[in-house]
Amino acid sequence: MSIQNRLLLVYALIFCVVYFLSSLVVYTLPRDQILAQIDADLYSLAAELVSSSTQVGVDGDILVPLSEELATLETASTFLNIINRRGEIVARSKNLVGYDKLLDPESLGTAEVYRVVTHDNTQVRVLTVPVSDDDGRIIGHIQVARLLDNFEVFSRVLSRALLISMGAAFVSLIVLAALTSTLFRPLEDIATVARQITRADDLSRRVPHSNRTDEIGDLARAFNQTLERLERLFRSQQRFLADVSHELRTPLTSVRGNLDLMRRFGDYDEESMVVIQDEMERMSRLLGDLLLLARADTGGLPLRHEPVELDNVLFEVYRQISRIEKPVTMELTAVDQVMILGDEDRLKQLLLNLVDNAIKYTQPGGVVRLSLAKDTGWAQLVVSDTGIGIPAEDLPHIFERFYRVDKARSRAQGGSGLGLAIAKWVVQAHGGAIKVDSTVGEGTTFTVTLPIYQPPGRLGSTNGEAAEVEIKTRPGLRNRALPGTLRRGQQVNERE
Ligand code: ADP
16 A cells, blocks of 8 residues: 555544544533533422422322412423322423323332433423332322423534534545645656666666755655766776776787787797786786775775884885886985884885886986875875876876776886775775875876874884985895886785
8 A cells, every 4th residue: 555545544544533532522521511400400490399399198199289480380491290109190380281191101110210201202301209208108209301402403503513524524634635645746756767767777867856845855865866876886887897808808919919920920939928928917917906906895805903114114115116227216305203003015005006106107317206204193105206297187086996197108007097096995994095286297296194103102202303214124024026117916915
């Protein structure tokens, strides 16, 4: 059953119960009160007669000398009968002259009885009171009665009023049903559009009524926001799949082409072997990066939380890179001693990715600078270069997966477009932030901010001054030779 019908049913049920109860109260309360008033009047009349006027006749029967006013009775609607032991009327009020029937023949017993009796289609309330002599023997009865005509009129008017109000209530129920369906129509509209969206697989559509200010507007807005998010996710997933397939197809085509060549000429071709090897390495790097991001997404990539001397990580990366032959100059500017809580391998990977990019996108003769500084609870790691820079319109996207400013150039440099996505994940997983500033033709600066770890009991050891730059291999640090170029995939997988 729809909510609309359910609501109507509930309305109708509540209404019927309330109507029935209130009608009962309205109908019975005044009726009982009126009857009680009549009964009280009849009783006092009967009591007055019994106490003041009744006597026992010589035959032991009732004798009531009716006073003139009682016999006339002021109210024409009040009647009186005096009945002897044998049930015969011995005296009556004047308005009963000629009427020989007893007012209530069934109540001549030993107790007072109030009854509503019908005479010639007219209802009367009758009180029958037995009268006894001093020995307690019943000598007769007094019956006093009152016409109930006013009371009947009242009852009729009341019944009609209740009927009319019932009709009005019924009409209001019909109006309510119509109004309810109008109120629910926007919900039906939303459901219809939602169904169309599902059927047409078109996440770019939006449901109507989102500009309303009521609950339906809230629902429509929430639904549209969900659709927007779904659309974004769906698009990025599609783009991601297309990018992955493309990235994998290119090296595979190259490998196949070179293998074909070698087979055709039946010759072991050294140049083709080098190309094949490069492409295979690029693919394994790409797969390594993809695997890492996939595991990071699903929360399946555990991060260690150990105290790490960030300055040492920086020195180590600097030292490794310094051993590689490259066309740019590397400079370590300021290095503060900074301890953070985190995963040393991932932090090294973050730095390598940034430095790798800085070297890749800087022309021969350019400079790549590294620095580490302390700033009220935060470590600031900066990798800047004097390279080609990034256009302003690309800056907001460069941390997206597979986003590359110049695809051809990036691929030629061995890039896959995942390095910065990984860097961003590492920074965020350490509770930090990464930002980029760049000017085309002048250079790029990446700034990583990470929360500092203050080991218990080691207060005041760092004062924020730059430590003297001294590059030494510390015991326990492992040397990782990076043959020829920086290889992200290899670094990533080392500890996995
Ligand atoms: P890639 O593997 O292509 O280098 P990244 O995710 O590391 O992928 O970088 C994304 C893109 O950002 C690069 O393709 C490049 O266009 C741009 N980029 C990154 N770092 C720099 C930099 N230091 N200078 C200029 N462009 C950069």
